[in-house]
Amino acid sequence: MIDQCLRYGDINIPYQVLFVPGRQRKVAIHVHPNGRVQVDAPPQTSLADIKQAVTKRSRWLCDHIERIKEQRSWVLPREYVSGESHFYLGRRYVLKVCKIKRQQPNVKLIRGLLQVTTDDVARGAVKQLLWDWYKDHARKQLDRRLETLSQETSWVEEKPAWKLRAMKKQWGSCSPKDVLSLNPHLVKAPSQCINYVLLHELCHLKFHNHSRNFYRLLKKQMPEWEAVKGRLDGMAELLLNG
Secondary structure, eight states: OEEEEEEETTEEEEEEEEEOTTOOSOOEEEEOTTSOEEEEEOTTOOHHHHHHHHHHTHHHHHHHHHHHHHHHHHHSSOOOOTTOEEEETTEEEEEEEEEOTTSOOEEEEETTEEEEEESOOOHHHHHHHHHHHHHHHHHHHHHHHHHHHHHHOTTOOSOOOEEEOOOSSOSEEEOTTSOEEEOGGGGGSOHHHHHHHHHHHHHTTTOSSOOHHHHHHHHHHOTTHHHHHHHHHHHHHHHSOO
16 A cells, blocks of 8 residues: 555645556546545556546545535434434445334335334434344344355355454454454445455464465455455444444
């Protein structure tokens, strides 16, 4: 990862360049939900060519970054009321809280909305309903993906034991006894980011460290892992919130 900066008028636009193995297409520019700019480029691309590509999108970048700043000003902190944005599998959903008396509380995804139906619309009650919903979907999503990835990694004989564990700064961990702990908030991330975290922890079953051998194994399984990690890091503040 290489840090670069573009001057546009009176504005400095810092961006990070990632050379992605196997990428054949042109330079791709991403603005993450935290406002960080990431540029994915084929390995042979020169920094001069990358800067030229970023320069062509400078106006778009400034506008996009400004919109993100405006969005973050009201997305954080969460109040758990209608109109807020919440994530699931990388997609942003608008929260809709419906107060209906004498009905079993429930949470559903309906046409781009994350709808909470309950007779108690207090902040704490809605927050708990959403958290329970996220944990339930995390168990199903992570277990299914872990099953699939375990079959695709030659050093893993069977799906490892795992558990959900809410963490403020980590997406996952692997104990000395090879038990994986996975953050329920991970289910809010895009599928590729979820798979990256799971592969990262599965690699720890072979190497309980972050040695060259560990990263060599991870890269073999996911050549573009650095770009995916960059995307996940860029979303972390929003996904871990609430």
